[in-house]
Amino acid sequence: xxQAFARKMANxxxxxVLAGRNTDELDAIRRDLxxxxxxCSVQCLFFDAMDMESHREMIDRLSPLPEVAACFVGxxxxxxxxxCDAGALALILRSNFEGPAxxxxxxxxxxEDRGSGTIVGISSVAGERGRKTNYIYGSxxxxxxxxLSGLRNQLQSAGVHVVTVLPGFVATxxxxxxxxPPALTAKPEAVASAIAKAIRKETNVIYVKPVWxxxxxxxxxxxxxxxxxxxx
Amino acid sequence: xxSNPIPNGRQERVTGWGxxxxxxxxxxxxxxxxxxxVATRSDGLVARGNGRGYGDCAVGKDASVQxxxxxxxxxxxxxxxxxxxxxxxxxxxxxDVFLPRGWFPYVTPGTKFVSLGGMAAADVHGKNHHVxxxxxxxxxxxxxxxxxxxxxRCSRTENNELxxxxxxxxxxxxxxxxxxxxxxxxxxxxxxQQTFVAPNLAAAMELFDRHESAxxxxxxxxxxxxxxxxGRSIVMLGEHATITDLPVDLRDDPFDFPLRxxxxxxxxxxxSPLNRFSIQAFNSLYYxxxxxxxxxxxxxxxxxxxxLDSIHDWNRIYGRRGFVxxxxxxxxxxxxxxxxxxxxxxxxxxxxxxxxxxxxxxxEEGPWSFPMAGYSLALDFPVNYNIESAYAALNEIVLRxxxxxxxxxxALMGRDFAHDSDHRLANFKxxxxxxxxxxxxxxxxxxxxxx
Numbered sequence: 140x141x142q143a144f145a146r147k148m149a150n151x152x153x154x155x156v157l158a159g160r161n162t163d164e165l166d167a168i169r170r171d172l173x174x175x176x177x178x179c180s181v182q183c184l185f186f187d188a189m190d191m192e193s194h195r196e197m198i199d200r201l202s203p204l205p206e207v208a209a210c211f212v213g214x215x216x217x218x219x220x221x222x223c224d225a226g227a228l229a230l231i232l233r234s235n236f237e238g239p240a241x242x243x244x245x246x247x248x249x250x251e252d253r254g255s256g257t258i259v260g261i262s263s264v265a266g267e268r269g270r271k272t273n274y275i276y277g278s279x280x281x282x283x284x285x286x287l288s289g290l291r292n293q294l295q296s297a298g299v300h301v302v303t304v305l306p307g308f309v310a311t312x313x314x315x316x317x318x319x320p321p322a323l324t325a326k327p328e329a330v331a332s333a334i335a336k337a338i339r340k341e342t343n344v345i346y347v348k349p350v351w352x353x354x355x356x357x358x359x360x361x362x363x364x365x366x367x368x369x370x371x
Numbered sequence: 372x373x374s375n376p377i378p379n380g381r382q383e384r385v386t387g388w389g390x391x392x393x394x395x396x397x398x399x400x401x402x403x404x405x406x407x408x409v410a411t412r413s414d415g416l417v418a419r420g421n422g423r424g425y426g427d428c429a430v431g432k433d434a435s436v437q438x439x440x441x442x443x444x445x446x447x448x449x450x451x452x453x454x455x456x457x458x459x460x461x462x463x464x465x466x467d468v469f470l471p472r473g474w475f476p477y478v479t480p481g482t483k484f485v486s487l488g489g490m491a492a493a494d495v496h497g498k499n500h501h502v503x504x505x506x507x508x509x510x511x512x513x514x515x516x517x518x519x520x521x522x523x524r525c526s527r528t529e530n531n532e533l534x535x536x537x538x539x540x541x542x543x544x545x546x547x548x549x550x551x552x553x554x555x556x557x558x559x560x561x562x563x564q565q566t567f568v569a570p571n572l573a574a575a576m577e578l579f580d581r582h583e584s585a586x587x588x589x590x591x592x593x594x595x596x597x598x599x600x601x602g603r604s605i606v607m608l609g610e611h612a613t614i615t616d617l618p619v620d621l622r623d624d625p626f627d628f629p630l631r632x633x634x635x636x637x638x639x640x641x642x643s644p645l646n647r648f649s650i651q652a653f654n655s656l657y658y659x660x661x662x663x664x665x666x667x668x669x670x671x672x673x674x675x676x677x678x679l680d681s682i683h684d685w686n687r688i689y690g691r692r693g694f695v696x697x698x699x700x701x702x703x704x705x706x707x708x709x710x711x712x713x714x715x716x717x718x719x720x721x722x723x724x725x726x727x728x729x730x731x732x733x734x735e736e737g738p739w740s741f742p743m744a745g746y747s748l749a750l751d752f753p754v755n756y757n758i759e760s761a762y763a764a765l766n767e768i769v770l771r772x773x774x775x776x777x778x779x780x781x782a783l784m785g786r787d788f789a790h791d792s793d794h795r796l797a798n799f800k801x802x803x804x805x806x807x808x809x810x811x812x813x814x815x816x817x818x819x820x821x822x
Contacts, residue, residue, distance in 0.1 A: 164403070167443055170445055
């Protein structure tokens with residue numbers, strides 16, 4: 140998803156900084172971007188979302204400060220283990236909530252001082268309502284969604300915009316072993332285009348496939364007394 | 372970035388573009404070289420690109436390794452026009468990225484939704500085969516994951532035997548991971564098209580002969596016309612338009628053209644609307660319409676090369692049971708007689724083919740690639756109760772005239788016909804046995820025709 144977004148932004152004429160843990164992978168993405176969009180400039184930075192102490196220093200190395208910061212960090216983790224294992228639980232919470240919140244919080248401060256910028260956070264429909272199959276991942280994403288909502292509220296007056304992305308099912312590496320219903324599954328390229336459009340139009344919250352808005356509105360409207368007996 | 376375990380894929384019902392046959396196979400989608408090497412550890416697998424092979428060539432006996440997530444470019448050299456990319460990159464992407472910079476593929480099949488790896492595996496040809504050959508000529512080198520798990524780089528100077536065997540090898544020699552392919556310089560996104568009407572087969576063949584130096588040549592053939600009009604065709608020639616070929620208002624932006632709105636076929640109807648009467652009516656109307664277009668015209672590359680790409684999922688039009696394509700090539704000296712027999716059979720005993728394409732090929736290259744000097748006829752038939760007997764009857768004609776079928780299209784021929792019509796396949800099978808490829812790489816096609 141991040142790669143598709145980088146391709147889209149490079150194609151739209153943005154220069155890019157790619158930050159991530161796997162620097163070989165970043166370099167391969169960089170080379171691909173340079174073939175596709177030879178006029179853009181692409182830098183790679185080592186960034187470990189889990190190592191929160193390092194975030195400030197990573198952001199300090201960004202020069203100039205970007206116009207847009209998009210955070211695609213997240214992992215499904217081991218949901219079953221996380222129910223009774225503190226390490227597995229921390230991993231899910233940290234990779235989906237604490238890490239992204241920490242780094243975006245630092246970025247937000249810089250954007251606020253500058254008085255412009257757009258922050259994009261990739262959260263999940265799983266955070267809209269806790270379900271028995273993935274409520275730990277879901278609660279981390281719920282926290283992240285709430286964080287983005289609050290951040291948007293705080294930065295509104297500073298001219299900084301925040302986009303929350305709730306992609307629904309996306310055909311990515313993370314889901315390639317699952318059989319997803321095609322009507323509900325977005326391609327990474329479609330997610331990338333939707334995000335680029337949301338940045339341009341300053342949309343607050345996007346579901347990539349509109350059908351997810353309908354689905355989640357219904358799911359959120361089910362009374363808890365009934366919801367607790369359901370298997371979704 | 373997540374650190375999930377490498378997925379082993381999932382059982383899926385998979386088909387080729389013809390939606391026939393439907394086969395259950397394990398579908399694996401590696402997203403990196405590391406995952407690719409894990410995905411190729413099991414036996415009975417074949418690479419799958421974008422699933423545009425018509426029959427069962429890209430459906431693994433046990434597993435299909437889909438390369439679409441391996442879709443990165445690695446380099447481009449504007450001096451030589453050589454692009455290096457992973458094998459899952461689509462031809463459409465190559466055109467989208469490079470045409471605005473004045474580059475176009477040397478060889479393109481009739482759809483841009485094919486992967487680079489699939490193009491190499493089928494050794495695809497285009498309307499310029501008689502001039503530019505197959506994609507083989509334009510592949511500089513590739514890397515392939517072999518039966519022993521090793522990754523080898525193959526070119527005309529390095530692992531040459533494997534280079535020759537893999538291009539046109541239908542994925543049965545290994546899984547190609549990256550390819551270096553040469554692009555051609557063009558001045559615009561347009562094709563200068565010249566259209567002729569041929570009232571019968573002899574006239575069509577005469578036109579192909581007379582215009583041998585045209586870069587692109589192909590004919591749409593009315594396979595239901597009988598008697599004097601048998602083989603009546605619309606012969607279309609094309610050249611890449613230069614700047615001076617363009618009207619003045621297009622010269623400022625020669626690579627820009629209005630995009631066609633894509634249509635779609637939302638579902639496969641239970642019964643195909645294509646039958647003898649609708650096809651005959653269409654053919655007559657099309658023939659009449661084209662007759663009025665005789666002469667020169669300018670077409671953008673998309674409508675010239677890929678007329679069907681603008682109808683997404685057009686394969687559904689043949690109904691739930693799918694369709695098969697029959698593409699044969701006959702040696703030049705046998706072409707006229709053989710084609711007449713094929714056309715006679717089609718008009719008498721089948722409901723006709725909606726899309727019938729005639730093309731004169733250049734010389735044969737590669738140890739088991741499809742094209743040979745002569746004429747190729749491509750036909751589509753919906754799958755119905757008599758498809759197998761019709762297909763067998765067509766094959767009998769092909770065999771009698773020393774022709775053969777295109778493996779990337781076929782879904783029905785049997786082992787005996789395959790080997791009788793193409794003696795090179797015995798060498799291919801031996802090559803696979805000698806290099807331990809037979810266990811490792813197997814598709815439903817290779818099982819069916821014993822490769």
